[in-house]
Amino acid sequence: MRTQVAIVGAGPAGLLLGQLLHKAGIDNIILERHTGDYVLSRIRAGIIEQVCIDLMDEAGVGARMHREGLVHGGIDLLFGGRRHRIDMNGLTGGKNVMVYGQTELTRDLMDARREQQLPIVYEALNVAVSDFDTARPRVTYEKDGQKHEIQCDFIAGCDGFHGVCRASAPRSAIREYEKVYPFGWLGLLSETPPVHDELIYANSPRGFALCSMRSHTRSRYYVQVPLTEKVEEWSDDAFWQELKLRLDPEAREKLVTGPSIEKSIAPLRSFVTEPLRFGRMFLAGDAGHIVPPTGAKGLNLAATDVKYLSSAFIEHYREKSDAGLDTYSQRCLSRIWKAERFSWWFTGLMHRFPGEGEIAQKFQEAELDYLVHSRAASTVMAENYVGLPL
């Protein structure tokens, strides 16, 4: 088999890249380790920035997103028992974010790929990438017990944090930066109306909590938990009880509880790989970097990488110029590090860190108080939250 770009991974990064390349007339094949249903069952991001909205439109798959997505112009920060609104829209000259689940965005991209009958191999096992330091890279995999080989011009590693592409880069050519946080997020999805019409990020003495949503009838809530916790040991009742203890009286009163549709624990990590290019192999999305989820930057960073990578491939084929490919790492990393910094800062501001004691909470509350009362500080937060300019 031969293609122009072999894409490893059918998460949002791989699917979006495939669709944008197809629209530009560039052949591509996507290889995914799991089934499509499994990919859709992973409940992850909920908030998308303008860069991601624009790319979905450019890919021609934005119609349902515009119909069903909820536009949000602000968030509430809860600390010291009181809520304070940050007016993102007002502070950024009219910018917003949108509530549109990663599951829905992925489903739209999968549907488009199927309707156009574009090649995608689910349950592709033992994917291996090689010869990307030559002009003829290869990707091999097994499907239904048969070995297959794809010859290509380029490999796009969109295979997430545990993927094979980054792991195949020569150790001497790669530098990795990592911080692992001493807690995780226990998340619960329920078919219940959200407690508030915007998101609530809560700093409480019992730890961080987040009230998010997927629609007017579906809610997503998170509570900070120690890494030692097991999801099986958290009943729905125990979750709701803990969440309530971290909210303000009004939210506690209004919260509608119900059975969980999904419950899982996600660890928190900051991680960056430098560079993102290894000869003819390029990393995009979680394959190259991870942010702790506080502030919702992960999917949006993946979208930015895909924007730069798709335009670099298009430039290569249409204009015979490699300028975009040559500057890919540098352009992405400049934005990645700013989002990494923001996510690290917001995580530090909102969570309880074991062993840091009550003084740490006092410092946080002082910073939060400054943040919500200083227009300059609120603007810094708002600009970062809605997404820095490209």
Ligand code: FAD
């Ligand atoms: P992934 O979604 O991980 O996709 C990679 C794909 O590659 C997977 O389907 C995987 O099965 C496949 N794969 C892996 N290895 C192989 C292999 N060897 N061969 C073939 N296929 C392979 N981000 C936001 O922007 N906003 C949010 O609100 C937000 N909230 C989040 C909440 C939680 C609880 C979590 C955990 C994450 C959140 N994120 C958020 C982050 C976001 O979900 C990720 O950044 C996003 O999924 C990255 O997309 P990706 O396509 O790069 O990687």
Ligand code: DHB
């Ligand atoms: C969600 C996740 C986040 O990390 C965040 O900052 C906001 C919302 C969510 O899953 O809905």
